[in-house]
Amino acid sequence: MLPWVLDDHDLGFLKKYPPEKREDALQSLLVSNRNSFKVPTISIFVEYGIFISLILACGLVHYLPRLFPTACKKLQPKLAPIRTHLLEAPLLGRRNAEPIPLFGLRWLTFQMPLRLEGIVLLALFLINLLPITAFYTTLAAEHNPRYPGPHSHRQQMQRYLADRTAVLAIGQVPLLFLMAGRRSPTTLVSGLSMNAIMLYHRWIARMVWCQAFIHAVAWTVIRIDQGRLVKMYQTPYWNWGVAAFMMFGGLIFLSLRSLRQKWYECFVFLHILMALLAVVGIYFHIHLLHSSSFRLFVIMTEITAAIWAFDRAIRFFNRLITSVQLRRSGRQLVKVASADVEFLANNKVARLRISLPAWRVQDGTQSDVPGLVPKLAAGYSIMLSVPRLQIVGDHPFSIAKARVIRDPKSEERAAFIDVLVNIQGGMTKKLLSLAGSKDIEGLALSRSLSVIVDGPYDHQLSLCATDHLLLYAGGIGVTYCLPFLEQHVYRGKFKTCKLVWMLRDLDLLEVLDEPLGELDAAADATKAKLFIDVYHTASRASEKGAPIATLEEVPAELPSSLSSSSDLTPQEEKSITGGLDDDDDEPAEKAEGGGRTANEGVLKRRWRNITFNVHHGRPDGIRHLDESVAASRADSLSVVCCGPRPLCDWARNETLQWRREREWADIDFHAECVLW
Incomplete structure (x- = not known):
């Protein structure tokens, strides 16, 4: 039943009034139901419609290039202005991946969305704001037997505000959980990255908590005016509502970036537990009112619980079939x-x-x-x-x-x-x-x-419509780039492929020793060529970007460890003009023991199909495909970046500028940076 339609309880309420006042009482009920339930419920349905439309649109954008790669390749250059100014550009400034401190507080940060994401968030904000601030209708005290007296207008507005915020909050809880599950239909259909999903999840959660806060304050004021606040804490439905509100408040606080990064395991455990308790609290807060008008909101809560249970069940089953094997013989029947x-x-x-x-x-x-x-x-x-x-x-x-x-x-x-x-x-x-x-x-x-x-x-990045590939990696972010090197060597997916790897510690080169050896051997048969430039960012010995080593110019002893032992990380990397300038570089030290260093296997090997160079400092720009690598500027290029947040922002802004100059038929950009 729709919550604004009169039910048996309302009809029983009308019978309490004498016949001459029933007309006013009926009008009061109709106005009250419209203000309290009809306006916010219609807003929720509109939000559901927009949500479904956006998810389907995102799914089309994600899956069409896989189904029709040739047609999409021809269409992409025509859409370059939209991608440059709307889909891939930050809303304001040059930061997207790197958090922006609020009020100069490092523990309180804000992630700048992309422009299209900002437009979606603005629409979401307006859908939540308009029902709270507009479309109110009140009756005069002499025609309103439910709210008589000199404070009739204030009492009506308090009640309508309390009810509207409750409806808006409960109506968005299913969306909140849909944007939280890694196995939810939203993720599977839309093809959105986890970063985008989590961005919307966080903002919906903030809006839900703000509405719950207004709802709690409004009802507290109402009960204080009635002199019944203490008595309300003796009713189960009220206490369940308080419990749900506290759980949502705790979720918002514990989701602060600084807290979840420092105590990640604790954050995950409490997030799961408190989310479940919040849903249980909402359910009993509504169910114990025993009103048929609220049946729709009970169903919304049950749908939320089903979404949570579905995600947990699928994840448990996935863990089971992936990580556990049953053996027919032997002592160990179950192998993890x-x-x-x-x-x-x-x-x-x-x-x-x-x-x-x-x-x-x-x-x-x-x-x-x-x-x-x-x-x-x-x-x-x-x-x-x-x-x-x-x-x-x-x-x-x-x-x-x-x-x-x-x-x-x-x-x-x-x-x-x-x-x-x-x-x-x-x-x-x-x-x-x-x-x-x-x-x-x-x-x-x-x-x-x-x-x-x-x-x-997440979804494996599809680059089926790309001719040339330029990979940027920072530190251990090279892990994400290795599969693209395999695609180029084993399947001939690209005409050219080049990796630009920036790292503060040359010891990390050891992680490429085995993969590059396999790729070099496989390239003998496929005739593929790889180009790799390594930028050692923690050395002042050479001019910025100047080459210091090639295959024939490797010193007998190479630096193994730095006094700053960690690789390029967001905390250690300064954000100056794009986040890549670093004035705190320290000279490298030799490896302990003077034996074979961790990185010597990569640098001293003589590659047959890999052009491998090492440079000091940082690259001056992103344009690393010269004529020896990319022969035709009429082809398309994809720039893929994985690494620290400042590096991803720098690569994004450089790629957008490069696309504006139209040196290529089309330039695409993809960044892999964990923002959640």
Whole structure:
């Protein structure tokens, strides 16, 4: 039943008045229902319509290039102005990935959306604001038996405001949970990245909490005027509402970027628990009123609970089929996925080689095989948890490598995926402590751990309409770029492919030793060529961007570790004119023991199909495809960036400027930067 339609309770209310006042009482009920329920409910339905339309539109934009790559390739140059000024440009200024401190407070930050995202958020804000501030109708006190007396107008406005904000908040809770689940229909249909999904999720949550706050304050004032506030705390429905409000307030506070980054595992656990308690509180807050007019809002709450349960069930089932295998024979009937941990780059990076069922993995050397259940492939994101290191909470990682092999012992097909983990704090630091420190000779340590894999998440970036590919990586962000190098070498997907890698510690070059060796060997058959430029950003020895080493000019002893031991991170990287200038560079130090350094295998190897150069400082600009790499400027180019937030913003702004100059037929940009 629609909440503004009169029900039996309302008809019983009318019978309490004498016949001569029933006409005024009926008019009072109709006006009250219109103001309290009809206006905000229609606003919610309008918001649902806009939401569905936007999701379908995003789905078309995401999937059409995969279905019709040739037609989309011809259409893209015509849409370049829209992409440049609307889809890919920040709303204001030059920052999108890097948070902006509010009022000079580092712990209170704001993420600047892209322009189209800003327009959507503005529309969402107006849909929430207009029903609260407009379309009110009140009756005069002499014609309103429900609100007689000199304060009739104020009492009516208080009640209508309290009811409207409640309807708006409850109506948006299903949208809030749809934008939170990684396995929700919204994510699957729209093709939106997790960063975009989380952006809308956070803003909807803030609006829901603001409306709940207004609802709570308005009803508190009403009960104080009636002298019944203390008595209300003795009623179950009121206390359930207070509990739900407190849970939403706690969710908003704990979602502050500074808190969730510092205590990520605690944030995940409390977020799940408090979200569930908030839904339970809303349900009983409405259900215990025992009003048939509120049946619609009870259904909305039940839909919210179903969305939450569906996401949790799918994720549990996905973890089960991916991470747990049943054996027909042997002592161990149940086998949990295991990861062989190897520490690289002087224990700054851990490589987790996770053994998985072959049917769940897509080999990076083979063409993609479409299916109903997406396979784990290089370039996808996974959520990884190590039970020995943490009880709850999992962490996002990109798959650097995926292979399906033949087990030499059993002759059965087996598979594994590689994940590169930058050793910092939290779970990654515990991972290093569990395996122990490096041995006396500085050799890499290894250990096998049971892991739980959940994924794949996000959508694998499709570059089917691209002729040339330019990759930018910062620090461990090179993990995201490795699958594109595989696509170029094994499948010949691009005419040219170049990687520009910026890092503060040359020890990180060791993570490329094995992948580049395989690609170089495979390129003998495919005749593919790779171009790699490494920029060592923590050295003052040379002029900015000047080459310091080629294949024939590698010194006998190379720097192994820096006094600043971590790689390029948002906290360490200054944001000056795009976030890439750094005046705190320190000279490199030699490796301990004077033996073979972690990066020497990459630099001293003689590549046959890879042009490998190392430079000091930072690149002067983003235009790294010269005539030897890209012969035709009539082709299309894609710029893909993964790394610290300042790097992603710099690459975005440089690419937009490059597109405006129209040196290429079309330039596309994609950034992979965890913002949530």
